[in-house]
Amino acid sequence: MTSTNDIKDMVHGVIIRPRDMACGGYGGGDALNRTQKLKICSNDQPLDPMFASAPSKTFLEDEFLDEYFDQPEKKRRLSADQVQFLEKSFEAENRLEPERRIQLAKELGLQPRQIAIWFQNRRARWKTRQLETDYETLHASYNRLKTDYDNLLKESEKLKAEVLCLKNNGLARDTETTNLQSCEAKELSLATPKEVIADIISEDEEHKMSELVFKNEEQSSTKSDLTNVDSPRLTNRVHSFVLESSDSSHVFEELDKSDLSQIGEDVSNGELLQTDYIFPNLDDAHCHPPASYVYYGFPVEDHAFGFWSY
DNA sequence: TTGTGTTTTATTGCCTCC
């Protein structure tokens, strides 16, 4: 490949810096093949016939070299008219056929090579702008999608919160209802506290039931209330617990044995609810008795059965 | 006026196509 320096060497050994060369005077390699044949001339040749008829010269013509060194040409921009004409032509067709190139060159008083270069650069500019336009379009589209996504996300979170809230409320109601149903079922099936306990125990052995709700009317209520299964007031007054314990004996360490014996006696007499062991109305959501409550219970095989009182 | 950033013109080297 012939380089710029090769050209310099070829031109009487005179160093010609690219910046000094008119019409982009540096070239080599392919450029030699092209530029060597390229007719060097002034770019600023509008539709002025004087310029249009300017003589063509090559780099290798001594006559031209003399003229070049005497009056080095500056790279000049095309005139506004030329650019406008080329722009229109480009809009019509951004590719150049050889015939069209020659035709344009004649009409504008430029070299065909210059026309080709102008189209080439113009295509490059168009490509760059197209990329920028595409980017802007995609970016705008992305922003719209992101906004939609964010809004949907917020709505989703809001709906989740609502669902959770409704779930909690529903769970509380369900628990209450379940407890009521369970309790009512027990009341229906049990004639005495003793039977209730026996029934609970038998169920627990299978299902490790951790909680059982008794209900009772007020402290003054008697087993007439207990047998009154239609009494809704019973539900919220008395709770009892069946507590799981691997070491059920541990549970009894904290019990007042006299009370326990009393409870046992009451239970055995079927008079549990007539005692002072009134069960607290525990909050449905927490099911933990206040600290002042005392647990009473007794073991049944692997389970501890007991209840809280104060 | 001058320094600096942008645009335009042109070259270079590589590639594809015929």
Add this chain to the structure above:
DNA sequence: GGAGGCAATAAAACACAA
């Protein structure tokens, strides 16, 4: 192998603020 396209780049021309 020549013609032409393209990406990268050089360099001149131009725009503009300080």
